[in-house]
Amino acid sequence: MKPVLMMLPGLMCDRTVWAPQIEALGDAVVTHVVDYEAATSITGMAEEVLRLAPASFAMTGHSMxxxxxxxxxxxxxxxxxRVALMDSGYRALADGxxxxxxxxxxxxxVNLAKEKGMRVMGQEWLQGMVHPERRRDTQLCGDILDMIASKTPALFERQIKALIERPDATEVLRSVRCPTTFITGRQDxxxxxxxxxxxxxxVPGSRLVVIEDAGHMSTMEQPEAVTQALRDFLFD
Structure with missing residues (x-):
């Protein structure tokens, strides 16, 4: 039976982030990119994942x-x-x-998006998002900006609020017993x-994979390396 992989996009992201992996994994995996844009909290987003997922599934989440x-x-x-956590974090908002x-x-x-629009905001946001050399990649940057520009300032503010109010997941990580892989760009x-x-x-027994020459958007910056890491995660 093919593994079912629930793919969880990050802040202001969607299927675009996972497109290279979905195509490369092809018929070997049943992929499902979760749309939780209506949710107002991290918990609400997780509830939507569980509502859409089968009884048992693999899962990968990027950033948020x-x-x-x-x-x-x-x-x-x-x-x-099994779970793969990519370019992400686990602590709650720091005190003070x-x-x-x-x-x-x-x-x-958020205020820039409201005042100048999503694309203008995205052009500035992008500067810290990708490997410095990727900033000259017009196709990559254009795809990211198009994705951001397809969203609204209201959604952006809602997801930012969810991130600010994020729960601490330290004890969750300590409790994980399924096969776990962490993946991140070297220059994230x-x-x-x-x-x-x-x-x-x-997480005892977990695996860490560092994607070379990649920033925060590793799935799009180095798609082949990330695809291989996901293959290893799913089938090793």
């Missing part, structure tokens, strides 16, 4: 989708056969000044290698 995957594991660990700075930084982009400055090493250390 990784946090959703961790919430799925908190809510229904018995249904998850650090947390306030994160909120201010996130809300600056938003969810760096050290953060993934810390997550992997909480």
């Amino acid at each position: 989708g990784g946090r959703v995957a961790l919430e799925v594991l908190r809510m229904a660990p018995q249904r998850v056969e 000044e650090t947390g306030e700075q994160e909120i201010a930084g996130r809300m600056r982009f 400055t938003w969810s760096d290698v050290a953060q993934h090493q810390a997550m992997a250390a909480l």
